[in-house]
Amino acid sequence: MGVIAADLFLTLDGVYQAPGGVDEDPSEGFTYGGWQAPFAGRESGDAIVANIVTIDALLLGRTTYDIFTAYWPAHGDSNPIAEHFNRIPKFVVSRELVDPTWAGTTVLRDAASAGRLRDDFDEVHLIGSGNLLNSLLEADVVDRLNLWLYPLTLGSGKRLFGPGTLPASFQLAQPPQGYDGGAVSLVYERAGAVETANIDEL
DSSP states (O other), X not given: OOEEEEEEEEETTOBOSOOSOTTSOOGGGOOOTTTTGGGOOHHHHHHHHHHHTTOSEEEEEHHHHHHHHHHGGGGTTTSHXXXXXXXXXXXXXXXXXXSOOSTTEEEESSHHHHHXXXXXXXXXXXXXXXXXXXXXXXXXXXXXXXXXXXXXXXXXXXXXXXXXXXXXXXXXXXOXXXXXXXXXXXXXXXXXXXXXXXXGGO
């Protein structure tokens, strides 16, 4: 059986909205689109691409799907990320989308259907798509978190792990990796339920 991994670029205060471009997602009055760019570098860029080329199937919520559809198909096969995204199967969870325009796209009507993708693919990656991610976390079908943490706070924007997040524990799957500019990549795998104890009894 494969895994469902969530790939997110995050600020220190948990914002994942619009890291890649100024006009990427200005919804709810968000004015900090493109906050990731000042921290971009060759080393971190190579690591991000190396993660992307492991993806067997791409899983997206509707908002992120629309953003990706407007960008990646137009960038052709000269860009390694575009080439990979355009080639692999894509799944979008939407109750309204009928005729997707990005080649290789299948529409899923609910998050529960997304959990079954592990039966057909080794590496199913969800990118961005915070609302869908929270639904998948609630259904307990997220196996891994690939988090890229950046050294800034924004104070506004869509955040990961809002109220109602399923209590769950994770464990580091590999040592943290730091990059020039202060970004850190963290890979966590699902590790069961939350445990509690008194610290003086340990």
